[in-house]
Amino acid sequence: MSRRLLGVIAAAVFGAASVTGSVASAAPAPAPAPVKAIDFTGIVALNNCSGSLVRTPTAADSDPALVLTNGHCYEGGEPGAGQVITNRSSSRTFSLLDPSGSRSLGTLRATTLLYATMTDTDVALYKLSSTYADIKQRYNNTPALQLSLDHPTAGASLRVVSGYWKRIYSCRLDGFAYRVREAAWTWKDSLRYTSECNVIGGTSGSPVIDAATGKVVGANNTINESGGRCTLNNPCEVDESGRVTVRANIGYAQQTYILASCIAPGSVLDLNRAGCTVPRRTS
Structure with a gap:
């Protein structure tokens, strides 16, 4: 329910109470249960x-x-x-x-x-x-x-948790790449990290966890290591028109829903x- 609609309802309840003097205030909606901090559990x-x-x-x-x-x-x-x-x-x-x-x-x-x-x-x-x-x-x-069984949302706070390196990366979901191409492979609708998730070799396969829900939304799989164009360890993005974009030092994950x-x-x-x-x- 939007804040605007909640405000309309609250105003209506307050108005009725001021006229009759007998209408109780609406009970606040219960807050969602907090998600446990992301660690190496699981x-x-x-x-x-x-x-x-x-x-x-x-x-x-x-x-x-x-x-x-x-x-x-x-x-x-x-x-x-x-x-x-x-x-x-x-x-x-x-x-x-x-x-x-x-x-x-x-x-x-x-x-x-x-x-x-x-x-x-x-x-x-x-x-x-x-x-x-x-x-x-x-x-x-x-x-x-x-x-998660749902497509994630751009801007979500992410945690990439590497069991190989015992390291947790924190960043945001910058957006979605229509196609990511690396050497012979092409991946669809990939998750693109903000630069803070500067993942390295050995982090491959790390779960990408939505920090707000604690659910897995992707599997970390690559990063453009040196600015190369669509080569091994240097993935590129390809849009619907075939235009290629290289984002040096930006990492990607594949959706798991x-x-x-x-x-x-x-x-x-x-x-x-x-x-x-x-x-x-x-x-």
């Missing part, structure tokens, strides 16, 4: 990247847990342009960090690479051998981060679910 470190323990809003505690990272962090090597990998056996391990990021609570192990691609987006999602309930019981009641919508009960990948718009399987 963050994992990979051998070459960062990642996070995640769940969808409707996941059950009895479901196998999921880990999110980048497609280019896949242990089998970077997927080629146009390649999509689904439901592939994996025994990859992840180190689950404590809230301070100073130590590992234990090792999580995958059973399946549910999804990985570098086409249109740059994401990988692993299914673990442990359930969310198992992880809470074994590791100090550690919860998973919740995946398009993948979150693909997860069915039981941590099952279902590419036919409503809202699931990631590229389909080719291998």
Whole structure:
């Protein structure tokens, strides 16, 4: 409800009270619950990247847990342009960090690479051998981060949390790049950071968390390191007319709501679910 409308309602209530002397003031709306400060809760470190323990809003505690990272962090090597990998056996391990990021609570192990691609987006999602309930019981009641099902909003305050470097970057969502091109790969509707998120190698796969909601809205994946034009480690932006823009030292992330919508009960990948718009399987 807008402030203007609230003011109209308050004025009407006040006017009625002054005439009758018996109308009570409207009760104030309850304030939204504050979001816990962003730390390393739910963050994992990979051998070459960062990642996070995640769940969808409707996941059950009895479901196998999921880990999110980048497609280019896949242990089998970077997927080629146009390649999509689904439901592939994996025994990859992840180190689950404590809230301070100073130590590992234990090792999580995958059973399946549910999804990985570098086409249109740059994401990988692993299914673990442990359930969310198992992880809470074994590791100090550690919860998973919740995946947002909504497109984020420009200007949002962001936190990029790297499990590899044990570092948290703070910046804002500067806007959206129609296309980001890096070497052979092209990504759609990418999140563009303000300059404060000067991410480095090893931060790939870090969850991008909306500080206002505590939800994951993206997976950090690249930065233009030296002002190069559309080359490896020097992504460029391409607009609807094909015009290329280079933003030196600006980083990008890929939105995750398009993948979150693909997860069915039981941590099952279902590419036919409503809202699931990631590229389909080719291998």
